[in-house]
Amino acid sequence: MAAVFEFFKALALRLAKVPPEPKAPAGSPGSMRVFRASPNYWKYLLVVWGLRHVAAAFAIVLLLSTSATFKAANRLDPAGARKLPGVLHTLELIGLGVFLLQVPFSLAATRLNYEMRWYIVTDRSLRVREGIFGVREMTLTYANVQNISIRQGPLQRLLGIADVVVRTAGGGGAADSHGHQSEGIGGGMHAGTLRAVDNAEQVRDLILDRLRRLRDAGLGDPDDRHHAAVSDAVSLRDAARELLAEARALRR
Numbered sequence: 001m002a003a004v005f006e007f008f009k010a011l012a013l014r015l016a017k018v019p020p021e022p023k024a025p026a027g028s029p030g031s032m033r034v035f036r037a038s039p040n041y042w043k044y045l046l047v048v049w050g051l052r053h054v055a056a057a058f059a060i061v062l063l064l065s066t067s068a069t070f071k072a073a074n075r076l077d078p079a080g081a082r083k084l085p086g087v088l089h090t091l092e093l094i095g096l097g098v099f100l101l102q103v104p105f106s107l108a109a110t111r112l113n114y115e116m117r118w119y120i121v122t123d124r125s126l127r128v129r130e131g132i133f134g135v136r137e138m139t140l141t142y143a144n145v146q147n148i149s150i151r152q153g154p155l156q157r158l159l160g161i162a163d164v165v166v167r168t169a170g171g172g173g174a175a176d177s178h179g180h181q182s183e184g185i186g187g188g189m190h191a192g193t194l195r196a197v198d199n200a201e202q203v204r205d206l207i208l209d210r211l212r213r214l215r216d217a218g219l220g221d222p223d224d225r226h227h228a229a230v231s232d233a234v235s236l237r238d239a240a241r242e243l244l245a246e247a248r249a250l251r252r
Contacts, residue, residue, distance in 0.1 A: 008108045022129040027122020035119040040159040041196035042114045119194040128192040138192045142211045144168040162200035166192045
């Protein structure tokens, strides 16, 4: 079974042209930390997958039983029996076959959905990637981080997992598998979500610590440093002009 899944995984990644691992974002090589979704998240996805298929199987059984009842009723009415086309039974068998055939593929796709989640943290930025055929990747720089929060619902609390949400003001870039940028949320805000990690507080504290170190060192986005330098130069120029004006006034 594992060999079949690995074959399906390799085939899916080749067709989608997705590298098995994302590239590391900007930062020192020794500072890189990689986080993945918790194994309990796989259990959650498995339960959701099972419930959906149970519901679909129930609907198919209900349809087949209704059809059988209809056929039994028509046997009592020879005239009505002619109204029941034989193609109906064929369609039922085709539908049942398609349902049974897609079960292993949908299960493998659910497993890939779990495995293809990457959260990479360096000393300067954060990269989140998820998805298989529709890959979503977002890179956030610490210089623009506005808020870091932990989000946990009742079911997540039961499973011991949580989401770490990192919000930035226009400092993140999200792209799909074709490289198209997505719009920000909340009036220019971008949010990267490290979904379903089992060490949410540790991840949050790590990002906060690296954010604090980056700001204490006076480092940040190159554009921000450029604007700050220009602003300081203008302030010094204005101060020099004021001193020159005062010196000329004293001479008089």
